[in-house]
Amino acid sequence: MSFSYSGDPSTSDLDEVRTLLADTDSTDVLLTDETITWLLTEWPTTYQAARAGAEIIASQMARDAISQKRIGDLSLSYDYSARANDYRKLAESLAAQAARKTAPRVYANPDALLSTRDREAGTTTDFRIGQFDDPPVDDVVDAS
Numbered sequence: 001m002s003f004s005y006s007g008d009p010s011t012s013d014l015d016e017v018r019t020l021l022a023d024t025d026s027t028d029v030l031l032t033d034e035t036i037t038w039l040l041t042e043w044p045t046t047y048q049a050a051r052a053g054a055e056i057i058a059s060q061m062a063r064d065a066i067s068q069k070r071i072g073d074l075s076l077s078y079d080y081s082a083r084a085n086d087y088r089k090l091a092e093s094l095a096a097q098a099a100r101k102t103a104p105r106v107y108a109n110p111d112a113l114l115s116t117r118d119r120e121a122g123t124t125t126d127f128r129i130g131q132f133d134d135p136p137v138d139d140v141v142d143a144s
Contacts, residue, residue: 002033013046020050020094021057030057047098051091058087 003026006012009019014036017023023030031039031053039049061084068077 001029003029004033013040013049016046017050017053020047021053021090023053023057030060045098045102047094047101051094051098054087054091054094058084058091061087 004014005018005024005026006015007024009016014033017036017039018031021030035056036049036053039052040046043049043052061080065081065084066077066079068075070076
């Protein structure tokens with residue numbers, strides 16, 4: 001089980017995922033480097049990988065919902081269900097952020113999307129009169 005974190009999420013995807021998950025404490029590791037690396041190969045963005053990581057953490061905590069330890073006469077118990085719910089909420093938040101980051105882009109000049117051949121031919125993305133005629137106005141041959 002390995003853990004690494006440089007403290008600068010702008011330098012590596014692994015550090016970015018750790019930052020998004022608040023998994024930056026080497027004394028309380030939530031996901032190993034290997035797991036995060038695997039998530040980064042499974043998902044196209046760091047936000048989606050972090051969302052999947054939050055779901056894994058929530059599942060782990062739900063599995064260990066109540067942890068009890070006994071030391072002599074002293075009994076300690078900890079309920080992880082609240083933390084599991086927090087990580088489920090984090091997963092939802094990261095999914096929403098990922099969707100916003102991958103939203104379609106709006107182009108100021110839609111003609112820039114045309115192929116070079118269409119631009120050279122004078123084609124535009126504008127509507128024109130008769131574009132939905134059958135046959136199209138451009139294909140009508142003058143019979144006179």
